[in-house]
Amino acid sequence: MATVDKTAVTHSEPAQNGRPPRPPRPPRPNYRQIHQFPLPVNVHHVPPVIPHNPLSLISVALSYLTFLISPPCPQEVYTAYFDKATSSIHVTDEKAINALWQMGFFGKGNLSRSEPSWLARERKRRGLHDGKTSEEITRLRRTERRELKLERARMEKLAIEERLKAEAAAREAGASLLVDQATQSAADDTNNSPAAVAERFSLKKAKEARALELRQARELAAQTAAAEQNQPENLPNGKSVRFSPVVQKKEFVSTSPSSLQLPDSVVDAPEVYDFPNEEHLQLSNEEAFFLAYSLGALQVFDGPVKTGETQSQSPTTIPGLLKQFCHHSFQPARDGSASIQPDDPFMISYTVYHHFRSLGWVIRSGVKFGTDYLLYNRGPVFSHAEFAVVVIPSYIHPYWSETEERKNYTAEKQARSWWWLHCVNRVQAQVLKSLVLCYVEVPPPASSIDDIGAVFGQYKVREFLVKRWTPNRTRD
Template sequence: MADSITIPPSIPPAMEVAPPAAELTADSQSRPRNRGPPLNQIYALPAPIRTFPLPSFYPSNPISLFHLVYTWMKQVLSPPPAEPSIIHTGIWDPDSRSVHITDPTAVRAFWEQGFYGKGNLSRSEPNWLKREQIRRGAVEGDVSEQRTALRREERRQVKWERARTEQEALERTRREEAELAVTVAPVLSKAPLLSKAPVGPLEQLALPNCAAQSTAPSPRENIVARETSVIFKAPVGPLELLALPNSAGEIQPPLTATVLPESLAPELITAVADVVEASLDIAPVATTLIPGSKHALEMPDAAEAQPPKRRKSVRFSATVESTTFLHHDPPSPDRSVVVARCKGAAVKQDDKASAPPVSSRINSPPKVTAVIENKEHLQLSAEEAFFLAYGIGALSILDPDTKMPIPREKLLGLFRSHSYFPPRQELQPSDPFLVHYAVYHHFRSLGWVPRHGIKFGVDWMLYTRGPVFDHAEFGLIVMPSYSHSWWKENGIEAPRKSWHWLHGVNRVLSHVLKSLVLVYVDVPPPHIFDAAMAAGGVSAALKEYKVREFMVRRWSSNRNR
């Protein structure tokens, strides 16, 4: 199918090597993909704990009352185990200011039960080991990164096909206009000219009873000549410039035969010819022996010389050996699974019966049975780690030096000090960790899945269920607010943002179909925060932070009347 498509000569070379999108999508749609169990079953738990709620009671259904009483009596007589039943461990890393989870069971548990953290060798989901096994051919399947790359490749093919169609339509329109100009030119030449008042010096000189006769063509002749003339494109490359007339590139320097001693073998003479061609930067020529010239090299004539091409010569040993790569040669085949599927779709049906597909002959990795070591770990941010350790209790963070669990009060001070760079010892209620954790805890408690949003220039991205199910709908920017009178008396104000900054962030999020939410956090003064910490600990201190949300939308006079 790819051989029957005609590419216009004006299309860039980069487009000519790309196959159409129909071949890619046909092969990808025909091949069934084994995705495993459904996503709702894998990510059934929204948190790394299990809950045992009582069934609902419906007054219109008396049987629901018996079901409710039976479940309640069962939990009273045989209570379920305390949750969290499994407490995982992590190690605090002060260099990256994060908590590292190395246990594979804990990594999958935190990701599948709440989407906590990210893989240090992956974009989001920690699946480096599976990607490596697929790349080496140990297992079959695909991962999210490969599916994303396949979708991007399909979109690129669709854009290439659209550009090719537009280019063909443009060339067809130009040919129709040229044919129309040739057809209309004789009619315009025979049509009577309407006399118009002279408006220029040449027209005034062309009037009758004038001593000077102008040789300039009339305006209608200019129009006909311009429409019937051949349109030449301006030269844009070095080869086009050399092909212009009166160019010094057309003059070929005289080539003389080089006489070599008879002791040299013909194979060495052929290799020397390759070196000479590479040094002269000319096209490859056939090397033969001139009779009676003692192994002389036959050089091409000026009329048979090819246009110069860019060449690259690589030598691998002391003897004269070279491997030449031309500029127009195709690149080496990629070893990725995505390109293998793309190239496998271009194989003809009749070739498939006689030869194996391209993906199995070239791009399929060899089967290996060696055990692959998992070099990836889960990386939790300070807010995520503190929520799992304090809010849920499913994580125990160890000290990197003593390998002992860090208490919650000391862990809070550790995260607060490392929220600055370099770490500080003098802490305030307005520490970045406390302000951001108040927002993180607030939205996690409401059932949202907040994740870092540095990719889109915001502090947090809000997912309804998680990155596996849908895209983030909102982008959060945390704004500390000092509304208490103590802050004003001490001359402390919130950092001010400009309208240019706000419009820039809003425009970025609107391009990716997300809404901007400004989250204001009322920071308590130091004496209130310290009193709450002394009275009720971390829980009482966090209650002093108030969270307010404001959604920002672009106002348009045409749409919002």
Template sequence: MGSLLQPSGRKKPAAGKAAGRRGDNNRIYANPLPLTFLYPLPSSARSVLGLLGLTLAKIDTPQVHGVLDRATRSVWVSDRTESFILWRRGFFGKGDLSRSEPSWLNRQVNARRAAAANRLTAEEVTAKRRAERKQFKLDRARAIAAVAAEAEALFESEGRVVVPALSGPNIPSAATWKPAPREETELPATPNDDTPAVEDEEPFPDDIEHLQLTLPEAFFLLWNLDCLTIEDPDTNHLLSVQKIWTEFQAAYLAPPAFGLSLPIPELQFDNPFLINYIVYHHYRSLGWVVRGGIKFCVDYMLYKRGPVFNHAEFSVVVCPVYEDPEDQAASKVDLHHAKPFSWSWLSTMNRVNTQVFKTLVLAYVTIPARSRLSSEALQSPACLQHYSIREVTVRRFIPARMRD
């Protein structure tokens, strides 16, 4: 099914801003998927073959090893090289100690070097700027409260009505306010020149961070790109595609059992893994970079190229719809957004995403009726052909801007 989504009119950054960084990003994140194409022939020969509709390109498929973690419903990739392959070729997964890119080790190294050079790291600079902004707001609020108290005192003593001013020499502004200087602390005594310097530099720590893939991401890499193998943590054996398909569904139907081989529960057509994977596969197949959207209270965020290039264009909310209402009444799965949500929730969600220049999309996934399909169909990914997706784009109505 084709998508009708079109990029929004977000303003692009200035041409001279961080041009060098963008050039590095174009080089580092040149591949949109882990698969790469190798061309053994020169460009002239490739152009001739292209006119004939032929190609001799070879597909290089990397092999990444992951371990299934049933407690977090995710797949862990511990090898640093393999983690960067998945991140830099499609932005798959996230570091468990990072916000997105697995950069914990780089941050530790930068912090060590910044401390040796007596300078602040980027995270410390950001924290300092936020603290100063918070202090400015507190100082401004105190100044405004003092002016209001003075006006009330004049009214009580002299009967004069004075409107409290919100600006002036006594009220700080963003252009004139400066943070108060910090009190100087007593520095430790420095050794004499005759004392030999002792180097006590600790070695850099080992990388303890792993890349964490969601189950839809892991199955997309496994089933569509064939570049991921998944290991069972209990048996240390590789899982087959058939076993992974049922394991991923069972992860949402039963609590994790460590060290126990419990039977797979009865599979359901409204399994949350199926619903989320269908939407993830749909937009990934259309060329979008799909990331989690919990930051903006949605299910997915859609990027045109990736989070290092630009902001997300669309916010997607997955809305399951039962083909047969009786299946919903008899379902044992508490499916998120299966029940109609209120207009206040929709208005709030739309307002949040509109303020950050994102278009809200409601992706309705139709769940097939159990009356026309057997539960045996869920044993294979072929059951996905019985699901369908409809997209509804929601835009915020602003009367003052939309009168024409």
């Protein structure tokens, strides 16, 4: 269960300067505590050694003794299975889903936009959850932002119309004196002019006005409902009946033969909603291989594994997992008997993924912005992505230029048009992200992939930051 940040303001502030009071802010989850671990691994912190401070050696020795006397819990290894239909990894255990998302933002919910929140939304739909889900909060924030922008545009339009009317009146007069008088009168009548109101207009004031209108509408609706409820209802025989807004008793006794009396056990039994969580976590092949190979926190099976049956099945080995991911990086999947090439899409994409994950970045898919990856400083719940990465293979090694056939092959793999680069860069500029071209130097084919560390150690990554040149901003 997510904890609530105590610093969130939960009470409405009093009205100041005649303004309506601010609506209470909903409590936010404490994301700093929920996502306090960057990776799903157990780390034993060792204090630093300071050469000129002998006491630091004592603290290091005590740390090692504590580790030997009471070692930490063993590394948790989560289970998943490979789905050939989607060429991705599925995690169905709820504990593993929460751990992989909270510690590193791995994967996405197959029934959600990003965070696996289908269960919370389903409980809200059935009336079992009173709070707001992350999707609802995002939807309300976007709706409010859109209404504020429309209100600001309306006020600006009114200001422009008033200004045009004043200029037209000044032109008809044909005298500079009248223009000066109109300007002076417009300056004196600042409080009543729509143009002046538009100049002083801000999003904060529009938000307060919108909240006041909504509160007045709710009060009017409540008064109307109360008046309709207290109004007597005329029956066909001329009698009038007034219904009380408060129910005095929960029991209803009727002597009519058509009435059906239920047993007390059925009436008093509470409704129980017990439904399974139909959502699972979907990992990309790069994320799964990083968890399995680099962290040792994931075991991948060939098919769905039920609870308690992991002993009867053996997980896929790391070299077998690498071959499987390389074959399924093509569409349609390549034959399993084919050999792994150094420029397979998975080899290049995982090299970039491992590179930025090792530097501490949180990496997510960038397909919605037309790129390969998005780089987050801490995670998607804290801030937007700062950089968008496009992966491009580079064939600098002399092996790729020995024959004419290899030259033509590499030229085709590296071909990118100027229009493509301009379109991608324009999209990133619109969403306030910096475009990073990541070139991966492809080595010659390796004879064996048993030593995976040596294979990936031959790749080199070079980053180039691309910025859109705007003439009116860089004129000087």
